[in-house]
Amino acid sequence: MSVTAARGFTASGVSAGIKDSGAPDLALVVNRGPSYAAAAVFTSNRVQAAPVRWSRRVIGDGALAAVVLNSGGANACTGPAGEDDARAMAERTARALRVEAEQVAVCSTGLIGVPLPMDRVTAGIDAAAAELSEDGGEAAAIAIKTTDSVHKTAVASGSGPDSGPRSGSGPGPGWTVGGMAKGAGMLAPGLATMLVVLTTDADVSAPTLDSALRQAVRTTFDRVDSDGCMSTNDTVLLLASGASGVRPDPAEFAEAVHGVCLDLALRLVADAEGASKEIEVRVVGAASEQDAVTVGRSIARNNLLKCALHGEDPNWGRVLSAIGTTSAVFDPDRLDVSINGVRVCRDGAAGEPRDKVDLSGRAVTVTVDLRSGDASATIWTNDLTAAYVHENSAYSS
Template sequence: MTVTAPQGFEAAGVAAGLKSTGKPDVAVVVNRGPLKAGAAVFTSNRAKANPILWSQQAIRDGVVEAVVLNSGGANCFTGAFGFQTTHETAEKAAELLGTSAGDVLVCSTGLIGTGDEVFRAKVLAGTAEAIATLSTEGGDDAAHAIMTTDSVPKTSVYQGEGWTIGGMAKGAGMLAPGLATMLVVLTTDAVLTAAEADGHLRAATRVSFDRLDSDGCMSTNDQVTLMVSGASGVTPEPEAFRFALTEVCTSLAVQLQADAEGASHDIAIQVVHAASEDDAVEVGRSVARNNLFKAAIFGNDPNWGRVLAAIGTTQAAFDPYAVDVSMNGVRVCSNGGPDRPREEVDLTPRSTSVLIDLKTGDASATIYTNDLTHDYVHENSAYAS
């Protein structure tokens, strides 16, 4: 049931005609619980879509009663008309739900720079239809409705002691921080204040979605929303809830990685013994964004020299001539020089691990990425056609 697994939530997903395939493309998630608390984090891209601009204003009071999401159009760089479309979407939802438009967040995903009267009419009609079909069984339909180039829906549920967290996500390309290119809705029936929800959400996204760097491209539409119904009546221990929320976010992030456009390898780059966590993240991200490294993994080539070349461009504290590098459990580089023969490394499995030991401190971090494939180039060369 995904986002409707926690008590107090209803959802729906309908086909409004935004996608040429006729598949569901408008989703609504509604909080029916005694609490209407919420929190959200957004893309750090300076170029933000109209739904982001709207939702950033709406979330300021920490109240979220509903989220309306559409695929089939990003509503980004569509000018005043596009912002008015977002505004009217929130107003339509609020009218039908008997709430305030300011308590409705809006999310969109799809092609940038498209949007007209037909798009607006379909979004508004889809919003009305979705609200008319809301149910506690509608989570799966909602998860399908937010998909674009995704091949499968992404969902996750965590059962706590008397409380639950549910989540759904979409994303298969432009996966880079600032949250990865994705829409995520998280729900919980735990009792939390808006401030507590915000703190937990930022802590969880920092080590999950923000560590996903599939192709180095940052979206204009990223949004992760946490809705709190309080319907369980249970106030969890803060550490327990934060752990659970991080587990759900990490699960969704890994599902996004596994469905990345055209990828043939899912790569976990673990950096250990760094001087600081920031250093570990910088080093891991430098490898994740290195096209030569990513192309080598696509060719099943354990070219550890490309790892050292990539991390040498960072400002992190380490001696490049003391670094160890292992690939899929085989240490191919020790103290900046060759170690085990490359032939011992098997890179044919989709799951690929790279371990970088900086030998400088006690901090660590893991960055998730994918290889660079012919299919990725082909799919993104024809995305708008």
């Protein structure tokens, strides 16, 4: 049920004609209250799309009544006209829902530099408003896809203020967190080329939402590094309706938000463009968390290693080379590397025979022990394939 798993929300997804294929391309997510608390995290790219600029402004008071999203066009690098179009999307949505435009966030995804066909967009908003329902979460998730092969949703819930979150397929007697995401390429720190909408029926204030969201994003979406590229449109929104009437423990609520974000982040990695391997880079024994993240990202962005793993070659030398480009604290003669459980490098030299490593499956785990402290971090990435190159060489054609 995605974003409508939480009570107090309706959603829809329609085909507005933005995409030439005729596939669904416009979605609405609406908070029916009684609370309208919200929080957001946006791309750290200095080149930001008009919808990001608009949404940054309207989230300032910590409240949202709705989100309008389109795929098929990013409305990025479109000049003053793009700013006008983002505002027009919010105003048209507000008119259809009888709310204020400043209560509407706008999200767009697709090709950069191409103006949106606003006549189709506005007509699509009206159509989406007419189809809003409590069962519309899946349709909304489908409508925001671009190169995604599957739509991505996740749900977690808690039974009351004194109990922790549990996985589930829909709302329980307590409170629920639901979410949807899109993204299959340009996955790198600073979020990813993704749009994410999270909802909850918990009675949670905007500051609590903001704290939970930022904690969750820092160790989930911000640690997905599929291809080292950062988007102009990344947006993660968290809206609370308060419809359950339950005010959960903040720590337990944050855990549930983290769980949904992690679920969605791993779905992004699993659906990355052209990928044949899902690679988990675990860095342990670091002097600091920042060192662990820096080393993990260097490994995840090493194209030689990504090619090797695609070819099922456990080339640990490329791991060491990536580590060596960082400023992290380590002794090169004390580095250990394991690939899928086999310690192929011990003390900075050859360990177990490489032919013991089974890389025939899709899942790959690279574990690095810096032996310099107690901190750790995990980065998720993919292999580099000919299919990725092909898909991105023809993306705008």
